[in-house]
Every structure is written in structure tokens, then in C-alpha cells.
Amino acid sequence: MEIMSGSKALMKALEKEGVKEVFGLPGGANLPMYDELYKSNIRHILVRHEQSAAHMADGFGRVSRKAGVCFATSGPGATNIITGLATAQADSAPMIAVTGQVPVKMIGRDAFQPREANEIPEVVKKGFYIAETGRPGAVLIDIPKDVQQNEAEMNFPDEVRIRGYHPWADADVSEIDRAIDLLLSAQRPIILAGGGVIISTAFSELQSLAEMLMIPVVTTFKGKGAFPENHALSLGPIGMHGHAEANKLMVEADCVLAIGTRFSDRSVGTFEEFEKNLKIIHMDVDPAEIGKNQTTHVAVVGDVKASLRIMVKLLIKRALKKSDDNVWLKHVNEVRDYWRQNLKIHPGEMGAAKILRKLREVLPKEAIVTTEVGQHQMWASLFFDVIQPGTFFSSTGLGTMGWGFPAAIGAKTARPDVPVVDIAGDGSFNMTENSLATSVLENLPVIVFLVNNYSLGMVAQWQRTFYDRRMIGVDQKNCPDYVKLAESYGAQGIRAQSLDELGKAIKAGLKSDVATVIDIPIDPEEDVLPFVAPGTPLKDMILPS
Amino acid sequence: MIVMWAILSILVENKPGVLFKVTNLFRARNFNIDSISVGVTENPEFSRMTITTYGDEKQIQQIVKQLDKMIDTIEVKRLDEHKTVYREVVLFKIKVSKAANSMEINKLANAYGAKVHDAKKESIMVELTATPDQISAFEELVKPFGILEIARTGIAALQRTGA
Numbered sequence: 165m166e167i168m169s170g171s172k173a174l175m176k177a178l179e180k181e182g183v184k185e186v187f188g189l190p191g192g193a194n195l196p197m198y199d200e201l202y203k204s205n206i207r208h209i210l211v212r213h214e215q216s217a218a219h220m221a222d223g224f225g226r227v228s229r230k231a232g233v234c235f236a237t238s239g240p241g242a243t244n245i246i247t248g249l250a251t252a253q254a255d256s257a258p259m260i261a262v263t264g265q266v267p268v269k270m271i272g273r274d275a276f277q278p279r280e281a282n283e284i285p286e287v288v289k290k291g292f293y294i295a296e297t298g299r300p301g302a303v304l305i306d307i308p309k310d311v312q313q314n315e316a317e318m319n320f321p322d323e324v325r326i327r328g329y330h331p332w333a334d335a336d337v338s339e340i341d342r343a344i345d346l347l348l349s350a351q352r353p354i355i356l357a358g359g360g361v362i363i364s365t366a367f368s369e370l371q372s373l374a375e376m377l378m379i380p381v382v383t384t385f386k387g388k389g390a391f392p393e394n395h396a397l398s399l400g401p402i403g404m405h406g407h408a409e410a411n412k413l414m415v416e417a418d419c420v421l422a423i424g425t426r427f428s429d430r431s432v433g434t435f436e437e438f439e440k441n442l443k444i445i446h447m448d449v450d451p452a453e454i455g456k457n458q459t460t461h462v463a464v465v466g467d468v469k470a471s472l473r474i475m476v477k478l479l480i481k482r483a484l485k486k487s488d489d490n491v492w493l494k495h496v497n498e499v500r501d502y503w504r505q506n507l508k509i510h511p512g513e514m515g516a517a518k519i520l521r522k523l524r525e526v527l528p529k530e531a532i533v534t535t536e537v538g539q540h541q542m543w544a545s546l547f548f549d550v551i552q553p554g555t556f557f558s559s560t561g562l563g564t565m566g567w568g569f570p571a572a573i574g575a576k577t578a579r580p581d582v583p584v585v586d587i588a589g590d591g592s593f594n595m596t597e598n599s600l601a602t603s604v605l606e607n608l609p610v611i612v613f614l615v616n617n618y619s620l621g622m623v624a625q626w627q628r629t630f631y632d633r634r635m636i637g638v639d640q641k642n643c644p645d646y647v648k649l650a651e652s653y654g655a656q657g658i659r660a661q662s663l664d665e666l667g668k669a670i671k672a673g674l675k676s677d678v679a680t681v682i683d684i685p686i687d688p689e690e691d692v693l694p695f696v697a698p699g700t701p702l703k704d705m706i707l708p709s
Numbered sequence: 710m711i712v713m714w715a716i717l718s719i720l721v722e723n724k725p726g727v728l729f730k731v732t733n734l735f736r737a738r739n740f741n742i743d744s745i746s747v748g749v750t751e752n753p754e755f756s757r758m759t760i761t762t763y764g765d766e767k768q769i770q771q772i773v774k775q776l777d778k779m780i781d782t783i784e785v786k787r788l789d790e791h792k793t794v795y796r797e798v799v800l801f802k803i804k805v806s807k808a809a810n811s812m813e814i815n816k817l818a819n820a821y822g823a824k825v826h827d828a829k830k831e832s833i834m835v836e837l838t839a840t841p842d843q844i845s846a847f848e849e850l851v852k853p854f855g856i857l858e859i860a861r862t863g864i865a866a867l868q869r870t871g872a
Binding site: 329 | 721722767770771774775777778779780781782783
């Protein structure tokens with residue numbers, strides 16, 4: 165037991181959780197916390213808007229798999245981080261937000277607020293426990309100013325139990341056995357890997373399973389990069405802007421092993437059509453996801469890495485040899501090869517496919533990539549192959565424009581040893597571009613690969629496709645000038661108007677000590693294709709003509 | 710889609726904000742709460758919420774899972790109405806247009822085991838503890854007199870021992 169202030173206890177509790185960096189912005193209600201932050205060994209990374217602090221903590225958390233931490237003050241400080249909290253929660257990213265609050269006597273009492281200073285160590289411990297275990301997510305800890313200031317005897321627990329929270333269920337082995345039977349009896353099996361594979365880092369388990377059974381692997385968009393996209397069994401993401409071959413073959417499959425996915429409508433098109441003639445084996449850590457969107461034939465609830473490991477072991481026991489010379493796999497290879505060779509892409513030199521393939525060519529495979537939200541994001545899904553699993557991150561659940569750049573800075577904080585690139589669009593980048601200040605001043609250089617079509621391109625595409633070209637609210641013109649914008653922050657700004665210039669610009673970015681914004685003007689009329697229109701099944705995918 | 714009625718018995722942490730979180734979950738998932746009652750249990754650290762709702766089998770399973778996932782819920786049970794004692798208290802204020810009506814309302818109340826309070830010249834208040842079906846039946850019977858006001862508590866339910 166030691167007597168100290170609530171704020172000091174907060175820093176100690178954070179240090180005890182291994183926190184080395186905090187993203188934030190101070191204000192009246194969290195000044196006592198900041199005063200203790202000043203005295204602590206934790207590094208403060210100053211943002212220019214609290215939303216970015218939340219996205220940075222989120223990006224940090226996704227990459228390090230430890231909760232990223234952000235600080236904000238009361239009122240507008242707290243409301244500014246809400247988008248970031250919702251984004252992290254929707255994508256199951258571990259994150260902790262600590263907000264300052266007005267003194268206790270000025271507020272109505274609330275459940276997640278420590279009301280006495282001596283509650284802080286336990287509240288922080290519980291927060292990290294909830295954020296990082298089971299299906300990860302966002303936790304807000306709101307600390308009234310007087311609770312920050314009050315002194316109390318502090319007891320720092322090494323472990324906490326929460327009676328209403330049971331994050332781990334051990335998978336039922338008999339269910340895994342049933343899943344194997346179902347998979348082996350299928351004529352046209354397929355594996356659908358979701359974001360859960362990435363969160364639980366079940367990469368080698370997934371690869372072993374796919375290779376043992378010679379089953380092709382598709383992913384959701386969030387699961388992109390759960391499986392190496394240059395692997396012979398990889399078909400890429402399914403869904404609204406999935407790969408043609410992935411959607412075509414998903415529709416033909418008679419049995420799917422779906423791992424760590426919630427079957428979002430963006431992935432499956434329409435629920436009814438998706439499950440028609442399809443036996444679904446669903447593995448997930450969250451029992452509430454079983455049967456939520458799709459009817460499940462076999463459910464395996466538990467950490468997917470552990471479940472896959474058991475599955476692989478059981479398969480080894482059965483000593484079964486699956487020949488790669490089967491009709492389904494032959495057909496899969498034909499369909500894949502056909503679409504890889506024949507999918508029509510934009511003819512221009514700076515077409516989306518070409519610029520993203522150039523990025524892949526120059527970027528080392530261990531580089532971490534984030535994206536913003538919009539056309540560039542879907543082009544990244546289609547044309548940027550993730551080679552090393554777990555190096556690709558995007559705001560998929562909520563679809564938050566402005567997420568990618570601060571998340572890239574958070575990722576760089578977690579992994580300063582690898583290059584980090586934000587594949588961005590001009591519309592999204594505008595939303596959090598002032599994070600350039602953080603990147604430059606805090607020495608967290610990342611590359612912004614700015615696919616610039618001078619418009620809110622995805623909305624423009626929908627207006628072209630579904631609203632008879634009645635274009636409204638999408639034209640951003642050439643404003644601002646992104647090269648000058650970058651330079652005004654002390655970052656490097658490069659405009660790339662040919663693939664040769666683009667290659668050089670990426671290399672310059674990789675060598676740079678400061679952030680690099682590569683402005684890549686493209687044809688504003690280029691659409692993202694293939695496209696499964698909202699509310700339609702995958703089989704009705706629109707292909708480029 | 711077969712819509713059914715479900716009684717959910719939810720043991721929760723007895724602390725501020727929990728009722729909000731539970732009802733907000735119903736709102737977020739677009740489920741309507743048919744009735745709700747909340748009170749502290751034999752252990753003052755816990756409250757029991759009894760919520761009745763309508764939905765198809767899949768929807769009800771989903772809401773049970775979502776409730777279970779909440780950190781503030783300790784135990785979530787879906788009660789089988791055939792193995793459960795469930796009752797609701799209702800207060801009816803019924804119009805009395807002529808003296809004979811007062812007698813008749815008293816008779817009906819007696820037949821249903823209801824208590825009569827606040828008998829005035831112009832109205833009578835009746836307190837009925839019963840199942841929702843019995844309450845509906847009673848309501849139909851007194852409707853012709855004119856129902857001035859109704860207040861219902863929501864269902865309280867406990868599973869029968871050994872059921």
C-alpha cells in the first residue's frame with residue numbers, strides 16, 4: 165500500500181500494463197493527469213484533434229495487439245473521440261480512452277467512473293482486461309478531476325476477475341470433429357477467413373489446415389491478409405468489391421469453414437442467397453456471432469487459433485492424405501487463372517490496378533499498410549496483395565474516413581522498425597490531415613499514398629451507377645494542393661504522374677526521415693469493379709465491360 | 710417467421726447505469742420491450758430484471774446472447790412460461806356512471822381475486838395481480854364501463870422448483 169494521488173495511480177497502473185506511449189490532447193479537466201504524465205516515463209504524443217488520438221491508439225492496438233491508449237479532456241474532448249471509440253469497437257481493436265471529467269459533485273454519478281481515487285488501479289486493470297481479451301474492443305475510463313487529485317492508499321492488483329465477463333470458452337472438441345467430417349464430405353469446400361484470424365494471429369494454423377486439406381481460401385475484407393495472397397490456394401477477398409474469382413467460387417462452394425467473421429452484408433451480399441445450398445461451419449470467439457446473420461450447421465466457439473490448432477492435430481491423427489488432384493481444385497485453378505488474366509482494368513498508365521501493383525512491387529513485404537475509406541480502399545483490396553499475414557488494416561466495420569493516416573502513425577509508434585503506408589483518398593485524407601504535424605514533430609514518418617481523384621470518389625461512383633449521373637456533393641476540385649500542404653507541415657510532398665515517378669516517390673518515402681505525401685492524380689471517372697450492388701447476392705456481381 | 714412471447718430473467722449488477730445499458734441494447738438491436746420490472750434481489754449486490762418481449766426464435770436467441778455478452782449481466786435465463794410462475798400487478802381506474810355499475814365492478818373484481826381501492830362516486834380503482842392473459846380478460850370485461858386509466862408494473866417471474 166502506498167499513498168498517492170489518483171493521477172499518479174493512473175500512470176503507475178498504465179506503466180504496469182506496459183504502456184509506453186499515450187496519444188492525446190490536454191484540457192482543463194485532465195490537467196492533473198497530464199502533470200503526472202510529465203513526471204512519468206510514458207511518452208506523450210500530441211495530436212491536433214482528439215479523433216486522431218483515438219485512431220492512433222486503435223492503429224497501435226491492432227498492430228501490437230496490446231491496447232493503445234489515448235487521453236482527452238471533458239466535453240468536446242470526449243465527444244471528439246467517440247468516432248474513434250466506435251471505429252475500434254466495430255473492428256474489435258483493443259484500445260483504452262481515458263477522459264478527464266468535471267469534479268464528482270458537479271456530475272450525476274456514472275457506472276464506469278471511478279468515484280474514489282483508490283478505485284483507479286482496479287478500474288485500469290479491468291479496462292485492459294476487457295479491451296485485450298476475448299473479442300477485443302474499446303474501453304472508456306472517465307475520471308473526474310477531483311478523483312485525479314485526491315490522495316488515497318493504492319493497491320495495485322496483479323489480476324482481476326469480473327463476474328459478468330467470461331472472455332474464454334474452450335472449443336468443444338466433438339464439434340471440431342463434426343466440422344472435420346463435414347469438410348471432408350464436401351464436394352466443393354472453401355475456407356472463409358475473417359478478421360478474427362488476424363486478431364488471434366492464427367496465420368500458420370490456417371495455412372497448415374488449408375495445405376493439409378488443399379482447400380482454397382477466400383477472406384472477408386477485414387480478413388484480407390489473414391492468408392498470404394500470393395499463395396497457390398489464395399483467392400482473395402469476397403464481397404461487394406471482392407475479387408471476381410473469389411465471388412464466383414464462393415457461390416459455387418457447398419461447404420464453408422468460416423473463421424472469425426460476422427458475415428457482414430458487405431461480405432456475403434444477401435444473407436438468404438448466401439446460405440442457400442451451403443453448409444456453414446462457424447468458428448468464432450464470440451458466441452453471440454453464431455447464428456446472428458447466417459444459419460450455422462456446426463459452431464465452434466472459442467479462440468480461433470486454439471480451435472484451428474486442435475483441428476490440425478485431429479487431422480494429423482486421422483492421417484489422411486488429401487490429393488491435390490481433385491475436380492474442384494482443378495476448377496478453382498481454372499477460374500482463378502481466367503480472372504487473373506482477363507479482368508479488365510483501366511487502360512491509363514495511372515489506373516488504380518497499376519499504381520497499387522507498383523506500390524506492392526516497391527514496398528517490402530513486412531511493411532504495414534492501412535487504408536482510408538472509399539474507392540482507394542477497395543482498389544487496395546483488389547489490387548494490393550498482402551504477402552505477409554497481419555500487415556494490412558482498415559476501418560471496415562464502421563467505415564471511418566480519416567482513420568488510415570492517424571492509424572498509420574499509431575502503427576509506426578508500435579513498429580518503428582518497419583515502413584508504414586496509408587493508402588488514402590483525397591476525401592478521407594482531408595479529415596485528419598492535420599496529423600501531419602504529429603507525424604513530423606513526433607518523428608513518426610509514414611507514407612501517405614494519396615490516390616487523388618479530386619472527389620468523394622465512391623459516392624461519385626454510386627451517383628454515376630445508381631442515380632443517372634446526378635452528381636452532387638462529390639467534387640472537391642484540386643483543393644488543397646497536397647504537395648504544398650505536406651511541405652507546410654515540414655513533410656515531404658511529391659506529385660507522381662507516371663509509374664516511373666511513382667516508383668521513385670515510394671522509394672524516396674521509404675528513405676525519408678519525415679512523413680511523405682505522394683499525390684497521385686488519377687482519372688476521376690474510374691470505377692471500382694467488380695461490384696456487387698448493395699442488397700444483391702454475390703452471383704449478381706457486376707464486372708468491368 | 711413465428712413470433713413468440715419470451716420471458717427473460719436477467720440477474721445484473723445493482724449499480725447505476727445498468728438498466729440504461731440493458732434497455733439500450735434492446736434499442737440498438739431494434740427489439741421492443743413488452744414489459745419490464747426491476748428490483749433488488751436477496752443479495753443486495755444484484756438486481757433482477759424481468760423483461761418480456763416478442764420475436765421469432767432466432768431473434769430471441771440473439772437477444773439472449775447479446776445480453777449474456779454484456780459485462781454487467783451475471784446470468785440470463787429464458788424462462789419457459791409453463792414451468793414458471795409469472796404475475797403482474799395492474800391498477801385500473803374505472804368509470805362509475807350509475808350506482809349499479811359499482812356493484813358489478815365489485816363482483817368482477819371478486820371473481821378475479823382483485824382488490825378494490827378508492828371507491829368514489831364517479832370512479833373505482835381496482836388492483837389485480839394476475840397473468841397477462843387474465844389481465845386482458847378482465848380488461849375486456851370492464852371496458853364497457855369505461856376505463857379511465859391503467860398502470861401496470863410489468864411481469865415478475867421465477868422458475869418453479871424442479872422444473
